[in-house]
Amino acid sequence: MHKKLVVFLLLAFLLLMAGLSIRAVNRLDHDSTREGTATIAVVQINGPIGGVSSWMENSSSTAGDIMEAIRKAGKREDIKAVVVRIDSPGGSAGASQEIAMELERLREKGKPVVTSMGDVCASGGYWIACSTDHIVANGASMTGSIGVIMQLSNLEGLYGKLGIRNQTIKSGEHKDMGSTSRELSAEEEKILQALVDDSYQQFLEQVQKGRQEKIAADKLLEIADGRIFTGKQALELGLVDSLGNYYDAVQQAEKMAGIKGESKLEVINAFSWWDRFKLGMFNPNLFQQGGFAELKY
Amino acid sequence: MTLTEMVYGILFQPVSTLQYLSREKPLSRAMLVFVSVLLFNTLVNQAISMANIEELPFSLPVNLLWLFGLMGIIFSILLLFLTAGFFSLLSEVFFGRANASGLLVCLGFASVPGILGPPLQYAAILIKLPAGVVLFPLISIVWVMILQVMALRESLELDTGKAILLYIFPLLLVILFLAIITASFISSFPFAEF
Numbered sequence: 001m002h003k004k005l006v007v008f009l010l011l012a013f014l015l016l017m018a019g020l021s022i023r024a025v026n027r028l029d030h031d032s033t034r035e036g037t038a039t040i041a042v043v044q045i046n047g048p049i050g051g052v053s054s055w056m057e058n059s060s061s062t063a064g065d066i067m068e069a070i071r072k073a074g075k076r077e078d079i080k081a082v083v084v085r086i087d088s089p090g091g092s093a094g095a096s097q098e099i100a101m102e103l104e105r106l107r108e109k110g111k112p113v114v115t116s117m118g119d120v121c122a123s124g125g126y127w128i129a130c131s132t133d134h135i136v137a138n139g140a141s142m143t144g145s146i147g148v149i150m151q152l153s154n155l156e157g158l159y160g161k162l163g164i165r166n167q168t169i170k171s172g173e174h175k176d177m178g179s180t181s182r183e184l185s186a187e188e189e190k191i192l193q194a195l196v197d198d199s200y201q202q203f204l205e206q207v208q209k210g211r212q213e214k215i216a217a218d219k220l221l222e223i224a225d226g227r228i229f230t231g232k233q234a235l236e237l238g239l240v241d242s243l244g245n246y247y248d249a250v251q252q253a254e255k256m257a258g259i260k261g262e263s264k265l266e267v268i269n270a271f272s273w274w275d276r277f278k279l280g281m282f283n284p285n286l287f288q289q290g291g292f293a294e295l296k297y
Numbered sequence: 298m299t300l301t302e303m304v305y306g307i308l309f310q311p312v313s314t315l316q317y318l319s320r321e322k323p324l325s326r327a328m329l330v331f332v333s334v335l336l337f338n339t340l341v342n343q344a345i346s347m348a349n350i351e352e353l354p355f356s357l358p359v360n361l362l363w364l365f366g367l368m369g370i371i372f373s374i375l376l377l378f379l380t381a382g383f384f385s386l387l388s389e390v391f392f393g394r395a396n397a398s399g400l401l402v403c404l405g406f407a408s409v410p411g412i413l414g415p416p417l418q419y420a421a422i423l424i425k426l427p428a429g430v431v432l433f434p435l436i437s438i439v440w441v442m443i444l445q446v447m448a449l450r451e452s453l454e455l456d457t458g459k460a461i462l463l464y465i466f467p468l469l470l471v472i473l474f475l476a477i478i479t480a481s482f483i484s485s486f487p488f489a490e491f
Contacts, residue, residue: 003302017420020423
């Protein structure tokens with residue numbers, strides 16, 4: 001009995017400390033250097049933007065997770081504004097559009113949304129930034145890359161050398177469009193080009209909508225050829241609103257939300273301790289997914 | 298003996314418990330205890346490390362802590378097997394007694410007090426007790442070391458002096474090796490000669 005009690009007390013202490021440890025590991029999503037009554041939510045978008053991720057993969061740029069975080073920020077009354085911290089070179093067109101749409105809905109609820117650019121906020125990342133009220137970039141942030149890209153590989157020659165012969169049974173002429181085992185036909189190239197052009201047009205409309213009166217349509221057309229800009233160049237062109245760091249973006253969000261004094265910061269889609277454990281185990285860069293015919297911003 | 302009795306015994310009646318463990322060799326339970334201690338300490342050590350890290354909320358250098366923690370677990374398990382084999386071999390060479398599997402089990406259970414160091418240290422951080430931050434893990438390490446010496450003594454049926462000698466033998470080897478390296482390094486200096 002005595003032995004059991006000692007072991008029970010020991011276990012109880014260990015469980016308590018384990019609980020406190022898990023809580024501490026998960027509390028990394030709070031910036032302990034700031035205190036206040038109002039909360040500013042931070043939604044982080046790091047790495048290539050995509051629609052899905054496997055259990056081994058880990059990036060904070062999965063559309064589903066980010067949309068969920070934005071919705072959470074919209075529902076919580078203590079959250080007065082949102083800072084979207086973007087450090088992404090872009091990614092899937094559909095995923096970027098989904099996230100941007102959710103941000104628009106959040107703004108409609110009256111919560112200001114400010115973008116804080118990290119090292120890179122280009123292409124799909126910039127698409128998302130255009131759906132926010134204010135964009136803050138670092139002088140050296142890489143941004144722009146307004147354009148659409150689709151890359152296909154023809155591995156016909158390699159298959160031949162390896163003795164692999166693909167057989168395709170299809171219901172329609174273009175069902176295997178983009179197949180790696182044959183050359184694209186001229187008609188297929190036209191179809192895909194039209195797809196890319198349409199998507200590009202949507203991108204232009206998104207930038208025009210997001211940067212109204214900040215950049216002229218003809219000027220936008222001139223620079224929207226896929227080139228990238230530094231944050232400083234982007235400010236001169238009207239692609240961003242101001243230069244500054246993460247905390248300047250927070251300050252801007254506070255100002256827009258009418259928060260007096262300092263606010264609390266909460267990273268709403270921070271990694272859980274289990275995500276961190278997985279990140280430690282598996283380098284996400286080694287397991288990136290990529291279809292041959294994915295449309296990317 | 299149940300697992301509860303073994304855990305209690307290793308903490309409060311180590312001699313008789315180690316004698317039982319070296320004789321009965323409950324390997325799977327020893328591994329369970331050893332890995333539990335490692336996993337628990339990895340978690341608590343993350344919290345301790347984070348208590349000392351002031352970082353921006355969007356950066357994740359803590360991933361490295363998890364990676365190191367995981368590598369530490371794998372390395373520790375390998376090291377446990379290597380240590381048991383190495384000490385058993387040394388004991389056979391020097392004293393003619395070997396019991397590698399018994400020693401493996403005893404060393405596995407000897408890690409139990411190690412589970413107290415990090416949580417007590419973390420508790421000391423939380424209640425702001427600076428002395429405890431240093432002392433608690435130190436006490437737990439010394440406790441584990443004493444149990445390891447006792448594990449050598451009981452599983453290899455040595456006297457305490459021989460067990461201590463065996464325990465510090467790898468350290469003596471390293472010191473000897475370093476002394477030889479240093480001596481040869483110094484002798485290669487172009488000293489002025491008269």
